[in-house]
Amino acid sequence: MDKKLILLTNDDGIEANGIHALYKTFVEDESFEIKIIAPEFERSAVGHAITVFDPIWVKKEYRDGEFYGFGVNGTPADCVKLYHELLGVKPDLLVSGINRGANVGENIIYSGTVSAATEGISNGIPSIAISIDSYTEPDYDFSARFAKYIAHMIFDDSYLPKKTLLNINIPDLPEEKIKGVRITTQSDAKFKEYFLKRSDPRGRDYYWMDGEFLEISKCDDGDYCAIKNGYISITPIQYDMTDYSKIQYFKKWDIKIND
Numbered sequence: 001m002d003k004k005l006i007l008l009t010n011d012d013g014i015e016a017n018g019i020h021a022l023y024k025t026f027v028e029d030e031s032f033e034i035k036i037i038a039p040e041f042e043r044s045a046v047g048h049a050i051t052v053f054d055p056i057w058v059k060k061e062y063r064d065g066e067f068y069g070f071g072v073n074g075t076p077a078d079c080v081k082l083y084h085e086l087l088g089v090k091p092d093l094l095v096s097g098i099n100r101g102a103n104v105g106e107n108i109i110y111s112g113t114v115s116a117a118t119e120g121i122s123n124g125i126p127s128i129a130i131s132i133d134s135y136t137e138p139d140y141d142f143s144a145r146f147a148k149y150i151a152h153m154i155f156d157d158s159y160l161p162k163k164t165l166l167n168i169n170i171p172d173l174p175e176e177k178i179k180g181v182r183i184t185t186q187s188d189a190k191f192k193e194y195f196l197k198r199s200d201p202r203g204r205d206y207y208w209m210d211g212e213f214l215e216i217s218k219c220d221d222g223d224y225c226a227i228k229n230g231y232i233s234i235t236p237i238q239y240d241m242t243d244y245s246k247i248q249y250f251k252k253w254d255i256k257i258n259d
Contacts, residue, residue, distance in 0.1 A: 003033040007091035011112025014038040018098030021140035036069025048115040076116035094120035099131035104223040105189025117165040126160040134172035142175040169233040179230040187222025
């Protein structure tokens with residue numbers, strides 16, 4: 001049986017524990033071949049930024065004396081764009097994560113984790129993004145095993161529709177306390193930021209962003225409420241941002257070139 005080529009990436013950096021948990025879990029499965037292309041350093045919240053006006057440096061990274069993957073001094077999207085140059089073939093599946101901190105609600109538009117998966121599907125690579133709802137150092141074991149389970153579902157029983165990725169968020173709970181899985185929508189959960197104003201030793205002002213999630217107005221099938229209620233959230237996402245429901249509304253506008 002031909003092995004399926006899995007590309008692992010993230011936005012927390014190639015040394016992050018989350019991507020290493022994925023690597024350890026996937027590499028022990030003989031049906032997969034694993035490759036890593038990830039940022040050399042943490043690039044969280046860079047969204048879908050790409051490097052245009054600077055060179056992108058690539059470094060071979062080693063663990064325990066063995067080749068581990070490619071560390072890239074660019075963004076998560078850069079890492080995915082480089083797959084052909086570094087691997088020579090198209091991966092069968094891209095897995096981005098495991099991100100520390102949930103990627104739900106409006107956070108999705110800032111997420112480097114989700115953007116790497118978006119870059120994957122824009123290149124015709126079936127892709128999933130996976131995050132855990134914790135900003136401390138969580139136990140990644142279950143999340144990694146769940147990612148592998150979904151990978152097998154994609155290859156064995158199902159398929160991902162073209163231009164659709166799966167955004168998976170895991171509650172920060174012991175495995176036995178997770179209630180189940182919900183297919184969800186992107187909620188309107190919003191990170192309300194505020195800035196701490198400080199001064200450096202030379203008297204210059206600087207600002208440090210902090211914040212918290214706001215209460216949300218809808219909760220029936222949203223990603224935020226699913227993980228807060230102890231369920232794994234799986235949200236299908238596409239990069240076509242057209243609001244098709246409003247096309248006819250705007251066609252009714254009397255828009256003229258010249259008055």
